[in-house]
Amino acid sequence: MLHLACCLALLLGLRLLGGFPWLQVVPASLIFYLGSGGWRSLHIFSRTIGRDLHAAWVLLQVKLCVRRHLRERNTIPKIFAETVRLYGDKPALISEGSGETWTFRQLDQYSNRVANLLLERGFKEGDVVALFMENRSQYVGLWLGMAKIGVHAALINYNLRLEALVHCVTISNARAVVFGSELSDAMSEVHASMGKTVQLFCSGDWDPQQVPQGTHCLEPLLEKAETHLPSRPDCCFTDRLFYIYTSGTTGMPKAAIVVHSRYYRMAALVYYGFRMRPDDVLYDCLPLYHSAGNIVGVGQCIIHGMTVVIKKKFSASRFWDDCVKYNCTIVQYIGEICRYLLNQPAREQERQHRVRMALGNGLRMSIWEEFTGRFGIPQIAEFYGATECNCSLGNFDNKTGACGFNSQILPYFYPIRLVKVDEETMDLIRGPDGVCIPCKPGEPGQLVGRIVQNDPLRRFDGYVNQSATSKKISQSVFKKGDTAYLSGDIMVMDECGYMFFKDRTGDTFRWKGENVSTTEVEGTLSKLLDMKDVVVYGVEVPGAEGKAGMAAVADPSFSCDLEVFGRDLEKALPPYARPVFLRMLAKVDKTSTYKFQKTDMRREGFDPSSVTDRLYFLEPSRGRYVDLSPELHAAILAGKQKL
Numbered sequence: 139m140l141h142l143a144c145c146l147a148l149l150l151g152l153r154l155l156g157g158f159p160w161l162q163v164v165p166a167s168l169i170f171y172l173g174s175g176g177w178r179s180l181h182i183f184s185r186t187i188g189r190d191l192h193a194a195w196v197l198l199q200v201k202l203c204v205r206r207h208l209r210e211r212n213t214i215p216k217i218f219a220e221t222v223r224l225y226g227d228k229p230a231l232i233s234e235g236s237g238e239t240w241t242f243r244q245l246d247q248y249s250n251r252v253a254n255l256l257l258e259r260g261f262k263e264g265d266v267v268a269l270f271m272e273n274r275s276q277y278v279g280l281w282l283g284m285a286k287i288g289v290h291a292a293l294i295n296y297n298l299r300l301e302a303l304v305h306c307v308t309i310s311n312a313r314a315v316v317f318g319s320e321l322s323d324a325m326s327e328v329h330a331s332m333g334k335t336v337q338l339f340c341s342g343d344w345d346p347q348q349v350p351q352g353t354h355c356l357e358p359l360l361e362k363a364e365t366h367l368p369s370r371p372d373c374c375f376t377d378r379l380f381y382i383y384t385s386g387t388t389g390m391p392k393a394a395i396v397v398h399s400r401y402y403r404m405a406a407l408v409y410y411g412f413r414m415r416p417d418d419v420l421y422d423c424l425p426l427y428h429s430a431g432n433i434v435g436v437g438q439c440i441i442h443g444m445t446v447v448i449k450k451k452f453s454a455s456r457f458w459d460d461c462v463k464y465n466c467t468i469v470q471y472i473g474e475i476c477r478y479l480l481n482q483p484a485r486e487q488e489r490q491h492r493v494r495m496a497l498g499n500g501l502r503m504s505i506w507e508e509f510t511g512r513f514g515i516p517q518i519a520e521f522y523g524a525t526e527c528n529c530s531l532g533n534f535d536n537k538t539g540a541c542g543f544n545s546q547i548l549p550y551f552y553p554i555r556l557v558k559v560d561e562e563t564m565d566l567i568r569g570p571d572g573v574c575i576p577c578k579p580g581e582p583g584q585l586v587g588r589i590v591q592n593d594p595l596r597r598f599d600g601y602v603n604q605s606a607t608s609k610k611i612s613q614s615v616f617k618k619g620d621t622a623y624l625s626g627d628i629m630v631m632d633e634c635g636y637m638f639f640k641d642r643t644g645d646t647f648r649w650k651g652e653n654v655s656t657t658e659v660e661g662t663l664s665k666l667l668d669m670k671d672v673v674v675y676g677v678e679v680p681g682a683e684g685k686a687g688m689a690a691v692a693d694p695s696f697s698c699d700l701e702v703f704g705r706d707l708e709k710a711l712p713p714y715a716r717p718v719f720l721r722m723l724a725k726v727d728k729t730s731t732y733k734f735q736k737t738d739m740r741r742e743g744f745d746p747s748s749v750t751d752r753l754y755f756l757e758p759s760r761g762r763y764v765d766l767s768p769e770l771h772a773a774i775l776a777g778k779q780k781l
C-alpha cells in the first residue's frame with residue numbers, strides 16, 4: 139500500500155513536470171511491477187524510491203526555475219542583481235592568499251565598472267574578450283562585467299603558452315585580451331603572432347618594461363569608470379555567456395559554449411541536489427577557467443548567495459588550515475586532490491574543520507573510504523558531467539563509490555543510458571535494427587544522453603568549431619532517428635541503478651586477451667606507491683598481440699623501491715594488468731587539471747635510446763623489474779624476450 143502511495147506521489151510529481159511523455163510512464167511502472175523478479179523489484183523499489191523522489195523534486199525545482207527565468211528573459215547578471223539585493227553586505231568572494239574579501243555589493247560595483255569601461259571603448263554585444271589570468275576575485279568580476287553588456291569572455295587556461303595560447307585566443311575571435319601581470323612574459327612571447335587588432339589590458343602590478351607594447355593598464359581605467367549599472371542588452375536565458383576550453387587528451391583545446399541557462403542549471407542542480415544552503419561557505423581551489431571551479435563553485439556565490447573562498451592554487455599542506463580559518467563547510471575536489479591530501483603527513487587541523495561535504499568528481503572507490511574516514515567528512519557529493527556533456531549525474535545520497543544513478547523505477551524519465559560498446563575500439567554496438575543496445579546491471583557500457591534540440595534545457599550547445607561538435611554526437615542511440623551525446627566514459631550500473639565510473643573510452647587496452655582498464659590500474663599502482671602520480675597506457679610491441687601496459691610514475695626523488703613494488707604488484711593485480719614497462723619521470727609535466735599528457739608518452743614508447751627517463755621491464759620469469767637496456771630492448775623487438 140505504501141509503495142503504491144509513493145508511486146502515485148512520484149507519478150503526480152512527474153505529471154507536474156509537464157511536457158513529459160506521460161504515456162510511457164504507466165507501462166514502464168507496470169512492467170517494473172509485473173516483471174519477472176517480483177520480490178526483487180519490490181526490494182529495489184523500496185530501497186530507491188526515496189532517492190528517486192528527491193531527484194524528481196530537484197529536477198522539477200530546477201526546471202520550474204529555468205522556465206521562470208526563460209519567461210522573464212533573465213540572465214546570469216540579472217539573477218546576480220537579485221542576489222546582491224538579498225545579500226548586499228555579506229562576503230561574496232574571499233581570495234585566500236591576499237585575504238581580500240569582497241561583498242556582493244563590491245563585486246557588483248567592480249563588474250559595473252568593467253562593463254562601463256568596455257562600453258566606452260566600443261565593445262558591444264557579441265564581442266569576445268579573452269581572459270588570461272590566475273585566480274582572484276577580479277577574474278569573476280571581469281567575466282561578470284562583460285556578461286552585463288553581452289560581451290563573451292573566453293576563459294583561457296593560464297598554463298598555456300605559445301601555440302596553444304595563440305590557438306585559444308584566435309579560435310575565440312577575441313577582440314581583446316585581459317591578462318594578469320603575472321603572465322606578462324607569456325603574453326609577450328605570443329603578442330606578435332596574435333594579430334594587430336587585438337587590444338591588450340594588463341591587470342595587477344604594472345611594469346611597462348614587461349608587457350607587450352600598446353598594452354593598457356587595467357586598474358587606473360577601471361578606477362575612472364562609472365559604477366552605475368550600464369543599460370542591458372536584450373539578452374535572454376539561452377544566449378551565450380562565455381566560452382570554456384575543454385582539454386582533450388589529444389590535439390588543441392576546444393572552445394565549448396556556455397549559455398546562461400546552462401550556467402544556471404549546472405549550479406542549481408548541484409545546489410538543490412546536494413541540499414546546500416546560502417549560509418554554507420565553499421572552498422574552491424579549482425581553476426576558474428573550468429566549469430568545476432567557475433560554475434559549480436563560483437556559481438553558488440553568483441546565484442545562491444553563498445560565500446566562496448577562492449584559492450589561487452591548490453596546496454595540500456594548507457588545505458585544512460584554510461578550511462579551519464574560513465569556517466568552510468563544503469570543499470571542492472577532483473580525484474587528484476584527494477590523493478595529494480591523503481599523501482600528506484597527519485596533522486591536527488585535518489579533523490578540526492567543519493567541512494560537512496566534499497563536492498567534486500573523480501574520487502574513486504579505491505580511496506573513497508580512506509578519504510572520508512581519515513578526514514572525517516560526512517558526505518561525498520560526487521557528480522559527473524563535463525562542460526559540454528549532455529548527461530550529468532549526481533550521487534545525491536552518499537552511496538559509497540558511485541558517481542550518480544539512474545532511476546530503476548522510471549528508467550525513461552531521465553534520458554540517459556548505458557549502451558554496449560566494443561571495449562577495444564570503443565565503437566557503439568548496434569542491434570539488427572541499427573539502434574544501440576542498452577546494458578543490463580553489471581555490464582559496462584558507454585554513458586549517452588539524448589539530445590532534444592528544441593528544449594532549451596536539453597539543447598547541446600556544442601563547440602565553437604562545428605566539426606568538433608559532430609564527433610560527440612551519434613544517431614539512433616535510444617531509438618531510430620534520434621540524436622544523442624556520447625560521453626566517452628564507460629560506467630557500470632548496479633541493480634539499484636547506481637552508476638560507477640569505470641573508464642574513459644580509448645583508455646582501455648587489451649593484453650593477453652584481457653581488457654585492461656587504465657583507470658583501475660592507475661588507482662592500484664598509485665596506492666602501492668604512496669599516492670604518487672601514475673599514468674598507465676598501452677604501448678605497441680612489434681609482433682605481440684594487443685598492447686603492453688606501461689606505467690609512468692612521477693618520482694623526482696627516486697624513492698621507489700622496485701623490489702617491494704614488484705612483490706606488492708603480484709598480490710594486487712592479475713598478471714595481464716601488471717605494467718610490462720615502467721617509466722620513472724624525473725620531472726613532472728602536468729596540464730592544469732593535474733593530468734599528464736598521456737598521448738605524448740604513448741607515442742614515445744619504451745625505447746631507451748629516445749626516452750631520457752629511467753625505464754624498467756618486468757621480467758616475467760622472476761616477476762621483477764629490471765633496467766631496460768638497449769640490448770634488452772632489441773631482444774624484445776626481435777621477439778626473443780618473453781613478455
Ligand SMILES: *[C@@H]1O[C@H](CO)[C@@H](O)[C@H](O)[C@H]1NC(C)=O
Binds near residue numbers: 464465
Ligand atoms: C568562524 O567561526 C568562529 C566561531 O563561530 C568565529 O569566531 C569566527 O569569526 C569565524 N571565522 C570566519 C572567518 O568567519
Ligand SMILES: *[C@@H]1O[C@H](CO)[C@@H](O)[C@H](O)[C@H]1NC(C)=O
Binds near residue numbers: 516517518536538
Ligand atoms: C555517508 O556514508 C558514510 C559511509 O557509509 C557514513 O559514515 C556517513 O554517515 C554518511 N553521511 C551521511 C550524511 O549520511
Ligand SMILES: *[C@@H]1O[C@H](CO)[C@@H](O)[C@H](O)[C@H]1NC(C)=O
Binds near residue numbers: 559651652
Ligand atoms: C574485452 O572486450 C571485448 C570487446 O568489447 C569483448 O568482446 C570481450 O568479451 C572483453 N573481454 C573481457 C574478458 O571482458
Ligand SMILES: *[C@@H]1O[C@H](CO)[C@@H](O)[C@H](O)[C@H]1NC(C)=O
Binds near residue numbers: 554597600
Ligand atoms: C543537455 O544539454 C542541455 C543544453 O546543452 C543541458 O542544459 C542539459 O543539462 C543536458 N542534458 C542533461 C541530461 O544533462
Ligand SMILES: *[C@@H]1O[C@H](CO)[C@@H](O)[C@H](O)[C@H]1NC(C)=O
Binds near residue numbers: 309603604605
Ligand atoms: C575544427 O575541428 C576539426 C576536427 O577536430 C579540425 O580539423 C579543424 O582544424 C578545426 N577548425 C578550427 C578552425 O580550429
Ligand SMILES: CC(=O)N[C@H]1CO[C@H](CO)[C@@H](O)[C@@H]1O
Binds near residue numbers: 234
Ligand atoms: C587575489 C589573489 O590571490 N591574487 C593573486 C593571483 O595570482 C597572482 C600571481 O600568482 C598573485 O600575485 C595575486 O596575489
